[in-house]
Amino acid sequence: MASVNAQAAKASKSKRDPESVRQRILQAALAEFSDKGLGGARVDVIAQRADANKRMLYHYFGNKDDLFLAVLEHAYRDIRSAELELNLDNLSPEDGMRKLVAFTFDYFIKAPYFINLLNSENLHRARHLRRSQAILDMHAPVVGLITDLLRRGIAEGVFRADADPIQVFITNASVGYFYFSNVHTLSTIFGRDLSEKDELEARRRHVIDVVLGYLRPT
Amino acid sequence: MASVNAQAAKASKSKRDPESVRQRILQAALAEFSDKGLGGARVDVIAQRADANKRMLYHYFGNKDDLFLAVLEHAYRDIRSAELELNLDNLSPEDGMRKLVAFTFDYFIKAPYFINLLNSENLHRARHLRRSQAILDMHAPVVGLITDLLRRGIAEGVFRADADPIQVFITNASVGYFYFSNVHTLSTIFGRDLSEKDELEARRRHVIDVVLGYLRPT
DNA sequence: GGGCTAAGTAACTAGTCAGTTACTTGTGGA
DNA sequence: TCCACAAGTAACTGACTAGTTACTTAGCCC
Known part of the structure; x- marks a missing residue:
């Protein structure tokens, strides 16, 4: 319990949350690929929908295909x-x-x-x-x-x-x-x-x- | 019969065959849209597959969407x-x-x-x-x-x-x-x-x- | 506190893309 | 034969795209 609270307190004060960013990108990609198809989806739009920097998309997933x-x-x-x-x-x-x-x-x-x-x-x-x-x-x-x-x-x-x-x-x-x-x-x-x-x-x-x-x- | 032959002779001597070009573009587009989807298909590729000048694609069909x-x-x-x-x-x-x-x-x-x-x-x-x-x-x-x-x-x-x-x-x-x-x-x-x-x-x-x-x- | 690395920001890049522009050629009808 | 217009050629254009580069910041561990 104490360790869960310590983690929660730590997370709320932290400026960085890599796992959250990663998940947001994944979810935004799912939405964008579903709406536009692989060819029509745009990495800029995915990053925007994820409220993330495009650079992080490449950081976590490598490229568009691997994200797909x-x-x-x-x-x-x-x-x-x-x-x-x-x-x-x-x-x-x-x-x-x-x-x-x-x-x-x-x-x-x-x-x-x-x-x-x-x-x-x-x-x-x-x-x-x-x-x-x-x-x-x-x-x-x-x-x-x-x-x-x-x-x-x-x-x-x-x-x-x-x-x-x-x-x-x-x-x-x-x-x-x-x-x-x-x-x-x-x-x-x-x-x-x-x-x-x-x-x-x-x-x-x-x-x-x-x-x-x-x-x-x- | 004579008129059919006259038409055939005329067509074989002609440098221009608008209906043939148009059909070729349509067929090439059908193939390219099928292979790549609307977003993935390229008008340059369609023109090339049709052995036609890209300008004629716009001439006959207006734009990519209308061709689709x-x-x-x-x-x-x-x-x-x-x-x-x-x-x-x-x-x-x-x-x-x-x-x-x-x-x-x-x-x-x-x-x-x-x-x-x-x-x-x-x-x-x-x-x-x-x-x-x-x-x-x-x-x-x-x-x-x-x-x-x-x-x-x-x-x-x-x-x-x-x-x-x-x-x-x-x-x-x-x-x-x-x-x-x-x-x-x-x-x-x-x-x-x-x-x-x-x-x-x-x-x-x-x-x-x-x-x-x-x-x-x- | 300092150093190192992962996470993050922002701008850049070379190539691609649908569509356009400028011009030429062929054909049919008068 | 000439003219007008449709059919056709080839190059151009501005915007877009996936991915890259250069740099900064945060966080953890010693």
Whole structure:
């Protein structure tokens, strides 16, 4: 307790807080890369949004590309670790899958930056992500969740026997991702704001129905 | 016949072919915007890819943004008109829907530029598309196709009664779009090339199963 | 207190970029 | 043949960009 207070007192008197500056840059970069894409984001703007000196951006992250990779790792780590906390083991296969699909949809609402980050990374052919062993290691456990749900569902006769975990993982992401990634064009085309609450609720129900409807035995 | 030959002879002797230059610029722009996004594409590169003088790009299209909109209109026109030629009326609701889903998936393979163009346009919040009445007018007929299929399927008791045409339109696009838009990150994550023929065939079968499985009556 | 290093400030730099300017050439119609 | 205008060439321009340089300040440890 005394050491926490000593640290807090020290931090409030200090003119320098490297970890805070570093985090502010990371968050500002996440926002700027999400808004503008990797190519459109400007390091001056990131520094400004972070209320930091541009020099510090290079100091902490090296260059623009490496900053983008740091942002990407942060984003992936967030969603993948949240998925692992869903505790699907304790649910029926159907409820587990329902919870996972709903979680994914809700996550895209909560973390809208994720989609534009992935779009940018794919525009650059995953060249950043290839350099990150951390990101690569994040996915096996999540696919394992789906594999387990499918296995249980098939064993109980409530899921179709030909469901493939990776295809289901991709489809689970698909039905929400596309909606959000194209929300501007779709809203314009259909002349209604697809990011409004009622629209989101309708879409959420639909995506759950799509995945659960597909999984019904044939 | 004589007039066709006269035109061909005239064209082959001419040093100027404005329509050809214009088309070359449009195609080069489509490629460059698809590869690099709107922000990353360079007008010098587009001109070079078109084997045209940069001045002509401004001459024909005004500026970079307007060129992007021309490309977007071209891309939408292509997919939307192809959809209308599917002749789904003559098929059972199930076969019609199967054909549409397969068509959409195959279209993304055939016209890979479409996805990156839409990603760019959404990154820019559909600000180009809003200026195009032509694009806005292209969608009602296609949604009408799905509405008809669903209506027939529900009447025949082979589709679920709660299926919504717009949601199905979006889901039809979702299950393929996400796969292709994220093919680089997904391939890296799963350590396999998801653009290979076998992978594409597996995914194609899956997306048809997802939509048709979902549509089964409850 | 002093020295050293990390953290930080501010200005600079060379190259890039969309768009413009100045001029030339080709073509069609009178 | 001549003229006018569209199509075309090539160079230029001012602003922007990621990254660098030169220097200062803060904080920690001896």
